[in-house]
Amino acid sequence: MSSGSIAIIIASVSALFTGANMLVSLATYRRGRPRVYMSMDWNPWAPPPWAPDARRGYFTVRVINKSQAAVKVSRLYAEFDRGRSRTHLRRSRCPMEIIKGGEERDIPPFGGVEWTAQLDTPRTFLPMNVKRTKLTAVLTNGTRVQSKWVLKVPRPLLGPWSEPAERSGQLSFDDLEEVG
Numbered sequence: 001m002s003s004g005s006i007a008i009i010i011a012s013v014s015a016l017f018t019g020a021n022m023l024v025s026l027a028t029y030r031r032g033r034p035r036v037y038m039s040m041d042w043n044p045w046a047p048p049p050w051a052p053d054a055r056r057g058y059f060t061v062r063v064i065n066k067s068q069a070a071v072k073v074s075r076l077y078a079e080f081d082r083g084r085s086r087t088h089l090r091r092s093r094c095p096m097e098i099i100k101g102g103e104e105r106d107i108p109p110f111g112g113v114e115w116t117a118q119l120d121t122p123r124t125f126l127p128m129n130v131k132r133t134k135l136t137a138v139l140t141n142g143t144r145v146q147s148k149w150v151l152k153v154p155r156p157l158l159g160p161w162s163e164p165a166e167r168s169g170q171l172s173f174d175d176l177e178e179v180g
Contacts, residue, residue, distance in 0.1 A: 035067040036107070038147045040135050045153070048099065048116055055118060059096070061135060063145070064112035072106045075138040076117060080130045081149070095120040096135070 041060040048058045059078070065071050076096040100116035107113055117135075135147045 031068075033067060034065065034069050034071045034139065034141070034143065036071055036137070036139065036143075036145045037064045037066065038062065038135060038137055038145050039064075040147045040150060042133055042150050043153060044130070048118075050100075054099075057118060058099070059117045059135065061098075061115045061117055061137075061147075062112060063107060063115070063137060065107040065109060068109050070106060070108055072140045073137045074105075074140045076115075077136055077138075078119065079134050079136060081132045082129050083131050 039062045042058075043060075044057045046058070047054045047056050061076070063073065076098065077093050078096055079091055079093050081091050096117040097120040098115045098117045101114060104113045104115075130152055132149045132151050134149045137145045139145065
């Protein structure tokens, strides 16, 4: 064998080991990167259970970290789908304010948090026009984590927060005694 052939064989083996090292480094990076999942429930008609005098409409947000790296959430916003017009989708984004559990923005490795959030905008929000919604959390490294689309729950016919129950003209037995 000539010295040129030996040099080519040594360079090929070296390139093979370098490629294997790159694959191991990539696997280690993918294993250690943040894997964050988010789910949510949306009740557009009722105020939060612990604050009956608060604004109506709240989100229960669960953020779960399934990685070895701790993550921190910097922003949270909602995206509302108002249906389709003739030419385009009508969507809007609104920033969210965490009203319960907001001090826990750091999510430990293999941990999770649960927040209650409301829209941060003081404008009047009409959930009648919304078909579905999803939340997006932005991590401090710029990664965006999105929940799945959630359909709007129908308006309750009865309940302490329902308009028809507050304005109903139904009489009770006490009202009948007063008339008679």
